[in-house]
Amino acid sequence: MGLDRTHGEHDLDARLARIAAKLAKGPRRPDRGRPTGEKTAWPPGSAPRPPLALAEVEAFEKRHQVSLPGPYRRFITEISDGGPGPSHGLLPLSAWDLGILEVEPGILHQPSSFGPDREYGRNWWNEAWDNDEDPDRGVITVVSRGGADYTFLIVSGPARGRLAYVNTDGHVPPYVTEDPDFLSWYERWLDEMTAGYKLMSFGENIPGTQEDLLSLLGSDQSAARRARAASSLLSLPRFDPEGTPALLASLRSDPSPAVRSQIWQTAGTLGLEDFLPLGADALLDTDPDVRGVALRALDRLSHPDLVGLVRPLLNDPDSEVRWAAYRIMVRSGALRIGDLRTSLGSDDAKTRKDAAYRLRHLEDPGRDELLKAALTDEDADVRRYAVQSVRALEAVNLLPMLKRMLRTETDKWVLANLRCTVPELDAVGLTSS
Secondary structure (H helix, E strand, O other): OHHHOOOOOOOHHHHHHHHHHHHHOOOOOHHHOOOOOOOOOOOOOOOOOOOOOHHHHHHHHHHHOOOOOHHHHHHHHHOOOOEOOOOOOEOOHHHOOOOOOOOOOOOOOOOOOOOOOOOOOOOHHHHHHHOOOOOOOOEEEEEEEEOOEEEEEEOOOOOOOOEEEEEOOOOOOOEEOOOOOHHHHHHHHHHHHHHOOOHHHOOOOOOOOHHHHHHHHHHOOOHHHHHHHHHHHHHOOOOOHHHHHHHHHHHHHOOOHHHHHHHHHHHHHHOOHHHHHHHHHHOOOOOHHHHHHHHHHHHHOOOOOHHHHHHHHHHOOOHHHHHHHHHHHHHHOOOOHHHHHHHHOOOOHHHHHHHHHHHHHOOOOOHHHHHHHHHOOOOHHHHHHHHHHHHHHOOHHHHHHHHHHHHHOOOHHHHHHHHHHHHHHHHHHHHHO
16 A cells, blocks of 8 residues: 555656546545545545646756756646645645745745744744744745644755745644655655554654554654654554553653653543553642643543542642643533632632632622622732632622722722623622612
8 A cells, every 4th residue: 555655766757647547546545435546526625636737846946946856747738737735735835935925036046944844832833934934935835734834845945846834824833744745745645544544643753553653652853753753643543552562661751741641642542441540640740731631631531530530630830731730620510619719729829710700600608708708809800800709609698798899999990890891790799779
């Protein structure tokens, strides 16, 4: 099968003929109930397009002072200029600048800074511009994946011929695929589609079998690549449970929080209940991302003592972990007044703020006592959330306290909330009387 081909193959004629034959068979998915090898039609608008005349490509190259990578050049001149492909399909060459923010003369001739051996941080976008590494240089857009997500073909620079997955808002670090050229990447898409892979994240997954990915996860020197191997398991047509022990071993031994987080994400998505006994330790992990992802995974796996594990996290130092813990406690109906009393007594203002917000979900006679405490908190955000909770609960009995606050409150945002809440509660009080 095509998934087993050698990526170092240099016989372009043979590769192009193989791809043309696969395209001619149409889109084939094993879950469609069709006999293997049955020819099907590409949906309207996504069928192969007429190839470009060589003269048009040469004119493009002359105009932009660039030579397109050979495998891509032959594809668009011999097979299809755009057409079937990942996400919304391949773009024609004429749409090369879709997603390019600043099209300047000679931009394709300038070397791209993207490369397969680079690891990009969360602030990569600002760093690229600060370091004069314009992400628009030396790339053409071959796929629009929706929103600000694009697949670029690198046409100049050390990584020429490779594909880069880029978010032009800078929200997600870029990823240069492991496929050595356009044809390898494109044929992999055809083969994974036929094999029943989950294609939502095509190209961002590392190619290979489950055995390949687990081996990489347990041995690769790069933490980023190990994490991507763990996420790539989710693209497989099926995860064989026999691989679970290897996944567990990697979770126990990997020093990288990013890898541990991704393993928990994978385990939760795949429904691997063998991970349940490790849940308590995961929620004590020193890294907040691991705690948060593990918490969501244990929720998906329906841990039998989920409430007991979650309750301490209501006072977690990380706000996202606290918020996830509150959601679980509210949904399960397990949130108690003692939980919020403890949180409102915290030295951390953000913890108190979260608790003030969650008071609206509490059905308990002692709730008003906590609301009053939150309304007099030294932190303005806590007071603001407390006013919002009083409003949501229509706690008319606290109206006199809110009116006094109107005369003494100095924070403009708390005052804005009071000015909305007091008239509403006055109206509620008149209606009920």
